[in-house]
Amino acid sequence: MLVKQSATLDSSFWVNVQRSGLLASLLARYRLTYPPAVAAELSERFASGREFWRLVRAGELDEVSPTRENVRQFGPGERQALNVALEHRDWVLFIDDRRPFEEAIRLGLQAISSPALVVLLAREGAMSTEEALATLARLAALGRLSPRLIDAASAALQQLEEGGS
């Protein structure tokens, strides 16, 4: 049985993953937690927020609050996600916005963006190259992820495909 790795996330990552169809793969591999400020940013008036609250009510997601506020910059959701990850350094931090992502790397956290998650899942055989490219295309179609991240993920997928063929 696969032991799920613990992770926390920020709101924009959640929305990108839900909209690109990655959520089932994410939930299969990770025990997801969320800080209260992320929950406050996700409203049931919108599709990804509705899915978030449905999973919270189903007990699939656990709330974890940071006890200290070491990081004081960025928006409330990103700030709390970074602070939770700082207190649980063995957890993965899923984050898509560029500046907090760079700060997470600077702090030595295990930060993963949604395009990188696609490559990781493809490498592990959880999705084929075809499925991974389709997911990357859906992420690109959202128009809000750095083209550099998408390019790097595409190149990595090509390498994987070459290695597998």
Added chain:
Amino acid sequence: MPSKKRTLSVRLEPQAERRLERAAALQKQSRGAFLERAGDELASRVLLDWAVERYRAGEQTFSELAEETGLNIEQIMDAVTERDGDAGLQMFLDSCKAIAKAQHDPHFLELAEKAVEVASKA
């Protein structure tokens, strides 16, 4: 429970007042309720446009913009997609073309083109 609403007074020219009167009646609303809705809708549009530009310029994150504008984070993200989604998909395809060419991997390009076709229809 007492209402949290604040009162604002608005001065209108007679012509504008007549238009407001008529439009509110057509919507079966009081003038106050009509102005409340119209003002909030316009304020949201202005803030949404501003937030999209700030995000595009890389100056603020979605979380920061949601906090500053009072708009929902998903609402701002959707507005970015509405404006930049097609360009993002085209850049993805161009990038895959370049990778396929550099690596002499036409199959990769076929897969990417198929992925883009499906994503553009979604």
